[in-house]
Amino acid sequence: MTQTPSHETVRVNLGERSYDIVIGPGLIARAGAEIAARKPGIRCAVITDRNVAAAHLDSLMESLATGGIEAVPLVLEPGEKTKRFDELVKVCDHVLGARLERGDAVVALGGGVIGDLSGFAAGIVRRGMSFIQVPTSLLAQVDSSVGGKTGINSSHGKNLIGVFHQPDLVLADTDVLDTLPIREFRAGYAEVAKYGLIDRPEFFGWLEQNWRDVFAGGAARIRAIATGCQAKADVVAADEREKGARALLNLGHTFGHALEAATDYDGRRLVHGEGVAIGMVLAHEFSARMNLASPDDAARVQRHLSEVGLPTRMADIEGELPATDILMKHIGQDKKVRRGALTFILTRGIGEAFVADDVQADEVFRFLEEKRGS
Amino acid sequence: MTQTPSHETVRVNLGERSYDIVIGPGLIARAGAEIAARKPGIRCAVITDRNVAAAHLDSLMESLATGGIEAVPLVLEPGEKTKRFDELVKVCDHVLGARLERGDAVVALGGGVIGDLSGFAAGIVRRGMSFIQVPTSLLAQVDSSVGGKTGINSSHGKNLIGVFHQPDLVLADTDVLDTLPIREFRAGYAEVAKYGLIDRPEFFGWLEQNWRDVFAGGAARIRAIATGCQAKADVVAADEREKGARALLNLGHTFGHALEAATDYDGRRLVHGEGVAIGMVLAHEFSARMNLASPDDAARVQRHLSEVGLPTRMADIEGELPATDILMKHIGQDKKVRRGALTFILTRGIGEAFVADDVQADEVFRFLEEKRGS
Missing domain, CATH: 1.20.1090.10 (Dehydroquinate synthase-like - alpha domain)
Incomplete structure (x- = not known):
C-alpha cells in the first residue's frame, strides 16, 4: 500500500475576494465534491483545450456530475493563438448560451492559455461571474492560478487586453503533472x-x-x-x-x-x-x-x-x-x-x-x- | 451681459476609486484645462460617434491641444448596434495603436453607447486604464456617467458583457444639451x-x-x-x-x-x-x-x-x-x-x-x- 500524501491548502488573502488553492493528488476526480461543498447549487461552463480534454475532461465531467453539478463543456484549440478576441467571444457566447447566472462558474481546465482566456470571460460576462481554476500545468499551478491576472493577446503585444479577476477556488491536481x-x-x-x-x-x-x-x-x-x-x-x-x-x-x-x-x-x-x-x-x-x-x-x-x-x-x-x-x-x-x-x-x-x-x-x-x- | 451660472461638482465616494463629476456650461471648451490640471502629462484617445463628432469633436480636440494634451480621435457609427464586440476590438486597437499607457486615458465623448463601449475598452486595455467621460446626452450625464457600469450587448441580450470600471473624471457640459x-x-x-x-x-x-x-x-x-x-x-x-x-x-x-x-x-x-x-x-x-x-x-x-x-x-x-x-x-x-x-x-x-x-x-x-x- 502506498502512502497518500496529504493535501495542502493555500489561502490567498484579498479581503472579500479571498480564495483557497487546494493542492494535492486526485483533485480532478474530487472536483465535484470540493466545488459542491463550497458552492451548493452552482452550475458550470467547463472551458478546456483539445489536448487537455483528451486526458482529463471525462474525469472532470464525471466528477462534477457525481457532485450533482450541472456542467457544459467547451473544447478549444490548444496553443497561444487561442488567446484572442474571437475565442473570447466564443467562450462568452457559450457561457451565456448555457444560461449561467452571476453566481454560476466558469471552470478553466488547462494551462495558462485556458486559464487566462476563461478567467477573462468570467470577468466580463454579466460584469463578473464566479471562476474556478483546475490548472493542469506546473506553470499554471504556481503562477497563473494566483493573482487574478486574466487576458488575451493583441496584434500590439501579449496580454495587453484583460482584467484582474480573482478565482473563487483553485484545484491544483498534482497527479496530472505526471502526464506533462x-x-x-x-x-x-x-x-x-x-x-x-x-x-x-x-x-x-x-x-x-x-x-x-x-x-x-x-x-x-x-x-x-x-x-x-x-x-x-x-x-x-x-x-x-x-x-x-x-x-x-x-x-x-x-x-x-x-x-x-x-x-x-x-x-x-x-x-x-x-x-x-x-x-x-x-x-x-x-x-x-x-x-x-x-x-x-x-x-x-x-x-x-x-x-x-x-x-x-x-x-x-x-x-x-x-x-x-x-x-x-x-x-x-x-x-x-x-x-x-x-x-x-x-x-x-x-x-x-x-x-x-x-x-x-x-x-x-x-x-x-x-x-x-x- | 448674461450671468454665467456657476459650476457644480459632485464627488463620487468610492475609496481609492473616488472621482469628480463637474457639471456646468462650456466644459467641452475647458476640458483641456480641467484634465491637464488633474492629470499632468496624460495622453488621450477620444472615442465618439459621427453625429457627436460633427457637433463637438473639433471643439474638444482644440481644447485638449490648448491644454497641452496629445489626443487621437476615433469616430464610430452612432447607434446601439455599435455596442458590440467588433467595435470593442476597434477601440482597443485604436488605444493600443496610439501607444497609450495605463495612466493615459480613454475619453468618451458621446451618449450612453459611446460611454459604455469606451469605458469597457478602458477597463480591459492593459487591464485598466484611466477613463474620462464627456457625456453629451442628459441620460448619459445623470445615469451612465455615474456608477462605473460599462459594457456591450450580446446576441443573448443587452449589456451582458462588460466590467465595472469607474471613470477618473466626468465633465458634464450642460450647454451641449441645447443641441439635443x-x-x-x-x-x-x-x-x-x-x-x-x-x-x-x-x-x-x-x-x-x-x-x-x-x-x-x-x-x-x-x-x-x-x-x-x-x-x-x-x-x-x-x-x-x-x-x-x-x-x-x-x-x-x-x-x-x-x-x-x-x-x-x-x-x-x-x-x-x-x-x-x-x-x-x-x-x-x-x-x-x-x-x-x-x-x-x-x-x-x-x-x-x-x-x-x-x-x-x-x-x-x-x-x-x-x-x-x-x-x-x-x-x-x-x-x-x-x-x-x-x-x-x-x-x-x-x-x-x-x-x-x-x-x-x-x-x-x-x-x-x-x-x-x-
Missing part, C-alpha cells in the same frame, strides 16, 4: 525556483536538496507547489493591482521576455519558463557586475537551474539570436533604448530581489554583448 | 425624476415646480443634473458591485425594459427613458393596487411626467403591443412566468421606493391586462 512532457515540467520549475530567489532563500536551499523528489511527485512536489503559491499569494495580497511590490514577480522576466520575443515566441526554440531561467541567471550576473551581489550567488543559481536541465545561457538557445540592439529594443519596448534608465528586478543575493528603476541601458547593452557569446 | 432633440432631452428627464421618486421627495417637488427652467437651461438645469448625479452616487457608494441597494435604481425599469423589448427596441416607437417613464407610473400604480401606496401618489407621478411631454401609458406607445403573456416573458426573462415570485422596485409613496422580491407574477399579469387598454 518533461520539458514543460522543467519550464514550470523555473518559476518555482523564482520564488526562492525573490525572497525565500531557505526555499531555494530546500529545492537544491530536494528537486529530484519534486520532479518525481509525491509530498515534495506538493510542498514545492504550495510554497510557490504561498509566495506569490503574499506578494499579490500586498499589491493586488500591480502598483509596486508585485513587480518583483518579474525577476528574470525582462531578459526572459526579450529572449522569447527574439526567438519569435517559437516554443521549439524557447518556452516561457526557459526564458525565465536564462533571465534569472542574467539578472544575478548583472547584479554581480553592478557590485550589488556576490558572483558566487549567480554561480549557485546557474548551477542549480542547469542541474535540473534548464537552459541558463543565451548560447543554450538553438539557432541565431538577433543583434544586441534588437534585444535592447525588446527590453525597452522601443523606448529609451541605449539611453536613459530602465526598470529591472535586480538582487543583493539569493532571496534578496528588489526593484531597480535606475538601470542604465548602456550598461545592459555592454553586459549582453559580452554574455551572448558565453 | 427635445424628445431625447425628455427621455433623459425621466431618469432625473426617477431619483426624486426613489428617495428624494423634496427633489421631486422641486422638479414639479421648476421643470420648465430645467428644460430651458441655466442654473436650474445644473441643479437638477447635480442632484441626480449625487443621488445616484449615494446609491452606488453604498453598493458599488450591485449586490443590494443599487437595485433601487431600477425603479420603472422592469416594466420599462419589457416595453422596450416588446417594441423590438425600435427607437421610433419607444426610447429607453420613455419606457422608464411609463414603467415608473406603472410601478406606482401597481404599488397602489397592492395597497402599499396611495393612488394619489401614482396620479401625481403620472401628471408630472405627462406635463413635461413624456408618455405615461402603454396606450401612448404607437402601434400594437404584443399579448400580455409576451410582456410577462420579457419581465421574467423566460423564468417563473405567471407562477412564483418576481423582484420589482415598488414604493410606499413619492420618494419611498423599495426592493420587493415577493411580487406574484399572476398579480402582475392581471394588472397589465387591465392597464394595457387604459
Whole structure:
C-alpha cells in the first residue's frame, strides 16, 4: 500500500475576494465534491483545450456530475493563438448560451492559455461571474492560478487586453503533472525556483536538496507547489493591482521576455519558463557586475537551474539570436533604448530581489554583448 | 451681459476609486484645462460617434491641444448596434495603436453607447486604464456617467458583457444639451425624476415646480443634473458591485425594459427613458393596487411626467403591443412566468421606493391586462 500524501491548502488573502488553492493528488476526480461543498447549487461552463480534454475532461465531467453539478463543456484549440478576441467571444457566447447566472462558474481546465482566456470571460460576462481554476500545468499551478491576472493577446503585444479577476477556488491536481512532457515540467520549475530567489532563500536551499523528489511527485512536489503559491499569494495580497511590490514577480522576466520575443515566441526554440531561467541567471550576473551581489550567488543559481536541465545561457538557445540592439529594443519596448534608465528586478543575493528603476541601458547593452557569446 | 451660472461638482465616494463629476456650461471648451490640471502629462484617445463628432469633436480636440494634451480621435457609427464586440476590438486597437499607457486615458465623448463601449475598452486595455467621460446626452450625464457600469450587448441580450470600471473624471457640459432633440432631452428627464421618486421627495417637488427652467437651461438645469448625479452616487457608494441597494435604481425599469423589448427596441416607437417613464407610473400604480401606496401618489407621478411631454401609458406607445403573456416573458426573462415570485422596485409613496422580491407574477399579469387598454 502506498502512502497518500496529504493535501495542502493555500489561502490567498484579498479581503472579500479571498480564495483557497487546494493542492494535492486526485483533485480532478474530487472536483465535484470540493466545488459542491463550497458552492451548493452552482452550475458550470467547463472551458478546456483539445489536448487537455483528451486526458482529463471525462474525469472532470464525471466528477462534477457525481457532485450533482450541472456542467457544459467547451473544447478549444490548444496553443497561444487561442488567446484572442474571437475565442473570447466564443467562450462568452457559450457561457451565456448555457444560461449561467452571476453566481454560476466558469471552470478553466488547462494551462495558462485556458486559464487566462476563461478567467477573462468570467470577468466580463454579466460584469463578473464566479471562476474556478483546475490548472493542469506546473506553470499554471504556481503562477497563473494566483493573482487574478486574466487576458488575451493583441496584434500590439501579449496580454495587453484583460482584467484582474480573482478565482473563487483553485484545484491544483498534482497527479496530472505526471502526464506533462518533461520539458514543460522543467519550464514550470523555473518559476518555482523564482520564488526562492525573490525572497525565500531557505526555499531555494530546500529545492537544491530536494528537486529530484519534486520532479518525481509525491509530498515534495506538493510542498514545492504550495510554497510557490504561498509566495506569490503574499506578494499579490500586498499589491493586488500591480502598483509596486508585485513587480518583483518579474525577476528574470525582462531578459526572459526579450529572449522569447527574439526567438519569435517559437516554443521549439524557447518556452516561457526557459526564458525565465536564462533571465534569472542574467539578472544575478548583472547584479554581480553592478557590485550589488556576490558572483558566487549567480554561480549557485546557474548551477542549480542547469542541474535540473534548464537552459541558463543565451548560447543554450538553438539557432541565431538577433543583434544586441534588437534585444535592447525588446527590453525597452522601443523606448529609451541605449539611453536613459530602465526598470529591472535586480538582487543583493539569493532571496534578496528588489526593484531597480535606475538601470542604465548602456550598461545592459555592454553586459549582453559580452554574455551572448558565453 | 448674461450671468454665467456657476459650476457644480459632485464627488463620487468610492475609496481609492473616488472621482469628480463637474457639471456646468462650456466644459467641452475647458476640458483641456480641467484634465491637464488633474492629470499632468496624460495622453488621450477620444472615442465618439459621427453625429457627436460633427457637433463637438473639433471643439474638444482644440481644447485638449490648448491644454497641452496629445489626443487621437476615433469616430464610430452612432447607434446601439455599435455596442458590440467588433467595435470593442476597434477601440482597443485604436488605444493600443496610439501607444497609450495605463495612466493615459480613454475619453468618451458621446451618449450612453459611446460611454459604455469606451469605458469597457478602458477597463480591459492593459487591464485598466484611466477613463474620462464627456457625456453629451442628459441620460448619459445623470445615469451612465455615474456608477462605473460599462459594457456591450450580446446576441443573448443587452449589456451582458462588460466590467465595472469607474471613470477618473466626468465633465458634464450642460450647454451641449441645447443641441439635443427635445424628445431625447425628455427621455433623459425621466431618469432625473426617477431619483426624486426613489428617495428624494423634496427633489421631486422641486422638479414639479421648476421643470420648465430645467428644460430651458441655466442654473436650474445644473441643479437638477447635480442632484441626480449625487443621488445616484449615494446609491452606488453604498453598493458599488450591485449586490443590494443599487437595485433601487431600477425603479420603472422592469416594466420599462419589457416595453422596450416588446417594441423590438425600435427607437421610433419607444426610447429607453420613455419606457422608464411609463414603467415608473406603472410601478406606482401597481404599488397602489397592492395597497402599499396611495393612488394619489401614482396620479401625481403620472401628471408630472405627462406635463413635461413624456408618455405615461402603454396606450401612448404607437402601434400594437404584443399579448400580455409576451410582456410577462420579457419581465421574467423566460423564468417563473405567471407562477412564483418576481423582484420589482415598488414604493410606499413619492420618494419611498423599495426592493420587493415577493411580487406574484399572476398579480402582475392581471394588472397589465387591465392597464394595457387604459
